[in-house]
Amino acid sequence: MTLQQPALPATAVATRPARRRDRGRLFQEIGMLAPAVALLTIFLLVPFLLSFWTAMTNQPLVPRPTPVRFIGLTNFLRIFKDDLFWTSLWNVSRFTFWILPVQCGLAFATALLLHQKLPLRNFFRGLFFLPAITSMVVVCVIWGTLFQYPTGPFNQVIGFLSGGDIQPIDWLGDPNWAMFSIVLLSAWQAYGFQMIVYLAGLQGIPDELYDAARIDGANAFQRFWHVTMPGLRPTHVFVLIITTIQAFKLYTQVAILTQGGPRSSTETVVHYMVRAGFEEQKLGYASAVSVILFLIVLVIALVQRQLLRRFDV
């Protein structure tokens, strides 16, 4: 899982006074840098550039005797004409809309609580991170049982609390509920990361600011609103953007639990891409989807940079 979106480095490249540069030293430095540069070039830069090329061809998954043809923007035009693509985009937007308040809200609240001097707070910090180290596949096993219809735990609890008035919900099988169910389990799994980032943000606010506010007679709520919240602005931007990017890449839980169903209500962009590439074997088409995904992520990341710049001065 990627955590961090480094904007420009805070410190410029560490500089040292220019020294005698002997050849041996230069070779050593090149040798130390080379493995990373080579691997990044082969496995990140080249496939990235290739994806733009493949996106404009009719490349199939398995090689065929007929040569691969350049077909320009045809793949993109087909994608934009496909209702299922727009559905998948709409679905990840819905997912984002739900996951942001649920996951970031929970993470923020937990971080605020754990920032207090409570007994065992380090223990709780470690504990609350446990779902984040749990593989999504395992999370699907656990939540798959919780969501069982009609007698799973959630339905039992709802039935018990409502005295049987509320009918059992088919969490993963009802198009109205499926995406929301995915939101619940995703938030449970990933919120530990956001919590830790918020804790870092809270620790970054100097105590003097709180003391000064206290001397000025600010109450707890005023201190929160006028000291904590402004101090956390970059953190909020960071967390919201990272969560949004993660949300647009939604795949594993959907592939395992719903396969994009029921009635395409949990179809996502990545799931759409993988299906096009590997079930329909249209790799060129799938590459075009991946280019679109990259552009979406890029735009979100650029928005983050702009916002952080504005807040950070």
Added chain:
Amino acid sequence: MSDLAIPTPHTEAKRERSAIGSLRLVQTGCILVIALVIVSPLFMLLIASLKDDRFQILADMGSFRAFWVSNPTLSNFAEVSNFSGELAYGRYLMNSLFILACTVGAGLIVNSMAGFVLAWGTLRGRALVLSLVIALYVIPQESIIMPLVIMVSRAGMTDTFAVQIVPWVASPLYIFLFYQFFAQLPKELFEAAEMDGASVFRIYRSIFLPLSLPALATVSILMGIESWNQYLWPILVTQTDYARPIAVAIATFFGQDSIYWDRAMAASVLMMIPILALYLAFQRWFVSSFVGSAVKG
């Protein structure tokens, strides 16, 4: 501005203190509720894995019996811990462990060396390489995966361990984390060693690396989680049991008409153990250093 109605510090402090007392109680209550939400699904997983009967597991789920097992048995674990044939989760677990060890091991070396040179080297163009690395960070794995599959299958790497390790060793994020960590160490450290005639690699190996335990721990945990939880990539590049990781194998439970929850639970517990051990081993450094380096605007 003059404000005459300032309460005396004494009464104010008193009021605040008693307010704090009841606030603490509410806060502790909230923490406990969150802890329950976080832990109970995991605890249920552990309990269910010790139950023999898959139908009983589902029946128990809706009540407090989900948190209690009267006659615990390890038979589910015995069933799934084969090393060949059906339910070879022992093998899948070993596959995943091997992939994790190689990825993290190689990743620590490759990324820390690169981060070190970017921070302390004299190579011309370091700044350019650094900004390229940061730019590459924006590219999500999902959007390079299509061409990458073609590349590795042309290279005949499909269904190997290497294909699950090598592409993910070098990573912009971890190079950047190491760079950031090394750059903030005092330059006297470097200069003194250089004065003594130590080579760049020597300085990295014997002075900077031993000091970077927090960074190494953080990157180990993050890379470990990432490698352990890979799902999309291995389903695309593994076809047989040979190099199949446990995440992909557990997902196959969902393809069946009637899910064997007992075995799925046991396999899931198996999958949690190594990553949990890694996390517990490094957690102390992870939280403190990650907290230090996380948000840089």
